[in-house]
Amino acid sequence: MIKAISFLPRMRTLLRVLVASLLAFVVAGAAQAKDSEQVIGGVHVHVWEPDQRQTPKQPVIFFSHGFHGCSTQSKFLMRAFADAGYIVFAPNHHDATCNNGDQKIWDKPQVSLRKPYKWTEATHRNRADDFKKLIAALKRDRQWNSKINWSQMGLAGHSLGGYTVLGMSGAWPSWQVDGVKATLALSPFIKPYFPEHLLGRLTAPVMYQGGTRDIFVTPPVRRAGGGYDRSPAPKYYVEFFGAGHLTWTDLGLFTRKRITETAVAFMDRYVRGKPVDANLQAIGGMSGVTDFRYQLH
Numbered sequence: 001m002i003k004a005i006s007f008l009p010r011m012r013t014l015l016r017v018l019v020a021s022l023l024a025f026v027v028a029g030a031a032q033a034k035d036s037e038q039v040i041g042g043v044h045v046h047v048w049e050p051d052q053r054q055t056p057k058q059p060v061i062f063f064s065h066g067f068h069g070c071s072t073q074s075k076f077l078m079r080a081f082a083d084a085g086y087i088v089f090a091p092n093h094h095d096a097t098c099n100n101g102d103q104k105i106w107d108k109p110q111v112s113l114r115k116p117y118k119w120t121e122a123t124h125r126n127r128a129d130d131f132k133k134l135i136a137a138l139k140r141d142r143q144w145n146s147k148i149n150w151s152q153m154g155l156a157g158h159s160l161g162g163y164t165v166l167g168m169s170g171a172w173p174s175w176q177v178d179g180v181k182a183t184l185a186l187s188p189f190i191k192p193y194f195p196e197h198l199l200g201r202l203t204a205p206v207m208y209q210g211g212t213r214d215i216f217v218t219p220p221v222r223r224a225g226g227g228y229d230r231s232p233a234p235k236y237y238v239e240f241f242g243a244g245h246l247t248w249t250d251l252g253l254f255t256r257k258r259i260t261e262t263a264v265a266f267m268d269r270y271v272r273g274k275p276v277d278a279n280l281q282a283i284g285g286m287s288g289v290t291d292f293r294y295q296l297h
Helices: 002-026 074-085 125-140 142-147 159-173 218-222 255-268
Strands: 035-040 043-048 058-064 086-089 148-158 180-186 204-213 235-240 289-295
Touching: 035 074, 035 125, 043 074, 058 074, 058 159, 074 159, 086 125, 125 159, 142 148, 142 180, 142 204, 148 255, 159 180, 180 218, 180 255, 204 218, 204 255, 218 235, 235 255
Parallel strands: 058 086, 058 148, 148 180, 180 204, 204 235
Antiparallel strands: 035 043, 043 086, 235 289
16 A cells, blocks of 8 residues: 555656646647637737627636646637637636646646645635736727626636636635626636635635546535535536546547536526526436536525
8 A cells, every 4th residue: 555655646747747748739730710829918818709799799708727737728618618609718827738838747736736725825826817917908908808798707717727716706815806707617626725614705606517537626526515515606516427637628528518518508697697598407407417406595
């Protein structure tokens, strides 16, 4: 047993190298129509825009990638948001290792993931700062500001990006971004918010998504007294059969249809204020959904 435990760090390093290499391969290639790479407010950002503008100003979604991921790690979902009429902005955070990211795969997080009780409001705060710089710059820019409906804003994040957007939705007060209508946390790292019951501070409706094979990150969200239970209503929890931690990236080959359907339905309901549609109501009956919970009040 001691040998097995000592071998785990090396296995994690090898896994990180493999994941980074695969992500670099996946995100390579030509961008789709209406996709672009830009520097806005000093932040390197990938942007997805609707092929056709449905209204003079479009609702907006800001996406935060996972630790050692990058802005283009989840193109399938960002494209689905754009096809549904949203403008999507995804910054490359400092810890990105693909899409010309700053870090190497062996670089460690600011505080160990195995010591979430040592994380504070300062831990990976640079991620929230990226969004604050980006949002301020977009509002100053006449062209971008004319395209965006700031009264319809949602946040989405995967893994450490889930940690990021939950912090921006009130879990870390100094990170909070005004005007957030919905927060989509995809296999989020939430343990740093447990000691002080910080998820109870969320000020926007939240949807958590997890997977049966996401054995390290999903259980703290799903379990009794976990992330879902600690969050105020309105709140949703969706768990997909066979989904692992990277299912929400372009490395995941399965469950994409269900992920996009539920994610877009959630954003449409709370960002756009649409009536509850068939997709949101029918999540519990979808094939491949093993757990669906919600509380509206």
